[in-house]
Amino acid sequence: MDAALIRNFSIIAHIDHGKSTLADRILDFTGVLSEREKQDQFLDKMDLERERGITIKLQSVRLPYRAQDGQQYILNLIDTPGHVDFSYEVSRSLQACEGALLVVDAAQGIEAQTLANLYLALENNLTIIPVINKIDLPSADPERVKHELKKIKGLDKCEPICASAKTGEGINEILEQIVVKVPAPTGKETAPLRALIFDSLYDPYKGVIIYLRVVDGLLQKGMRIRLFATKKEFDVLEVGTYAPHASAQETLSAGEVGYLIANIKSVQDTRVGDTVVEALNLPAKPLPGYRPITPMVFCGLYPIDSALYEDLREALQKLLLNDASLVYEPETSTALGFGFRCGFLGLLHMEIIQERIEREFKIALITTAPSVIYKVLKTNGEVQEIDNPHLLPPREHIDAIEEPYTKITIMLPNQFIGAVMKLCQDKRGEYVDLKYLEDKRVQLVYNIPLAEIICDFFDRLKSQTKGYASLDYELSAYQASALVKLDILLNGTAVDALSFIVHKDRAYQKGKALVEKLKTLIPRQMFEVPIQAAIGNKVIARETISAIRKNVLAKCYGGDISRKRKLLEKQKEGKKRMKSVGNVEVPQEAFMAVLKIDD
């Protein structure tokens, strides 16, 4: 393959700005899809992705394109996930490319996450082709968006393409500019093999399929390869490209994007960002930028029906085959029994895993409120990292507690500045910067505890700004905070799964709000149930759920048995969604209540 005729590119866009539609339109334009396959959003393969309208897993596709210069080119489109939880994956996808389309909605303008990904692309020295999409919308204002784009450092000299993925306008120009402006790959075919893994997925028949970009050298069938970071070696069974369906070929050479199958059993071995090398011809250095994935958000997952513990373990094992960013280990809770502590890249990742377990494996789950990793500096000099609030050592053993902070960047219309700054302050944020992007849009930067972000920050930001704000965050550093553990007692017994860590100054307010919320979530039982919030031995808030004293005594004659049964079945169904904690029946939502309280 002549590398001079290859162009590798990605698309950077905010959710809803039309990335998937644009990708489909490009596929359509190059004629690789059959009529039957032209269902919307070909690249998003998971049902969940379709439902949520977001891309979680990456896909790549090879497109033949005859340019105006008469030459036949190969365009490799590497799709990227569109969510902040997956920014590392995005950076690896970008590293696999020489260029990127920056897609911005003609009505909405640039968003925080797009900007963050744009900076990632610029750091990787990618050529950026700005595209203003959806110009067919009545509310489109391409001039304003152009102006906004020009103000971004690194884009000041670009002339954006106005396009509509819906009508097809501008698509041809986009493809031409990719050919003209994006540099051809520069790797050396004669050098030792170095290929960048930008995704992998587990296929039950073929084992792991690695998606990669050959940077240097030649990858071929039969070759013994080594995965640099995990040091595992395999024999290559098949290499090929997606055009858009898998098509095997003998080799993949420098500059090419494709897939690799080598009888690999789990994606745990094929880390995104790792370098594939030839076992007998090692290069001097791997490709730069690999880092192991570190989960940021943790929660406990417990089967409601304790008998399904082993099933849950199997489900997690299966998910792990295809998700290298998930971590889990067994955990025991006195309230919930046997379960797993799981680590996720972020909240969306957490929700997706939960939903897949419930949907694909049919295991009803109790999820405990998400937590971050706290560093506890103990009086004996030890540093203990805890990802479960319940495990916080007694106060007298603690010198200080540090928690992770994140730098958040919010872009929003200026009329909401007041509300958003108040929100950030309420969430213990420290103001860093405020900048006008144009007349009516500003960028706010705050340093804020991650624990506050993973609570309900995003939902609240959306509601305070009528959905107009966008958010990006990156981990900054650990900082000491005055934190305490708040315990919740049901019927006099502390429920470990309900404990959470909170700033001392907010403990009273949160505790009070939480017991009030729990009172509305936990149904009445056959006995009175006190709910208390306590710090150490000190109870700071209390509510009581009164006992049910009687049921309605309705007439029940012959014909009513089926009706009566239906009512009882409904009542029973409700009970099945509850976990017996001590002798109190607690519904699933109660364990997430801490996320839903208004302070």
Add this chain to the structure above:
Amino acid sequence: MIERKPKLPDALYVHIPFCTKRCHYCAFTSFEQPELIDRYLKALEAEFQSLFPTPQAVASIYLGGGTPTLLSAAQLESLGSILAKFTKQKTNCEFTVEANPETVTEERFTVLKEIGVNRLSLGVQSFNPQLLKKLGRKHTLTEIYRAVELANKLRINNFSLDLMLGLPAQTVQDVISSLQEAVRLNPMHLSCYLLKVEAETPFARALANDNLELPTESEELASFKVMQTLTEYGLKQYELSNFARPGYKSKHNLTYWLNNEYYGLGCGAHGYVAGVRYANTTSLMNYLERPTVRAEEKQVSQAEQMENFMIMGLRLLEGVSFNRFYELYNRKLQEVFGRELQKLAAQKLLKITGDKAHLTSHGLLLSNEVFVEFVGCLI
């Protein structure tokens, strides 16, 4: 005594789905079209004809509604001939008719007596004129007393009164006076149940508009306790909402609670025959046109039968019999429902005394919590 499961049911329910005007709380099948009664009787006859090629021996008949006594004397007579043609009343057959006080006339009662009716269930509901109005009942207090007088005069001495408690804005004092008044009329049997607001009734709409003031849980609890004092007047509670003098339990309703089979005929009627639970159409027009076509039929599995045995049987204060369970299903109740019985006993909702498992006084108040343990636990 152990009752053997009869081969064919000997209990018969006939639904008469007509009223002058529906009550505000009612969700039963009933229509305000008395002009269709004659056609209805023809349809009913057709259904009898198809079901009983030869006269069916019955131990109980129950004419329910709607308002069976909305039928004229002549119509009641034709209904009587239909019953006479297709059924054979066993000795001591219990034959009940539901009667609404405003429809009671000497003429109707005379016919009823002639066709074999020996038990009346009077839909009194309340002795408070304002509450009667609120419920959408059509009768006055005077009509209640006249109906009772007539029953006594014609020596249909076995009569039951239907009363509703937990009515909108009903005070505990009102419950006490209503029950006292009921007792004073000297019924053999009393049914007392709490108002349940059913979907798609005027009450449900009022409730949705925040326009229905229901008693609090404490008030309902107090009403329930008052209701239980009926025992002191010789009316012993034998089912969650039923009270009777010795020897006057409702034979027909016991069929349901013992989970025995019965025939149900008429528009909207339910029946349970040869292991099949069925329902007739609730559309009057459909019934008039095709009275012999059933709207639903469902074979009840043994597992579901056993659950129903518990759910219905535990409504009886004496409870369910371990022996009878074994007789019916050839399995030991303790083995089938051991876990549930143990849990409920620990919660003091249920108690085992000799051959019977029965609700405790606490369990009587929380019967749904008991029944829910059994529903679906075998299926």
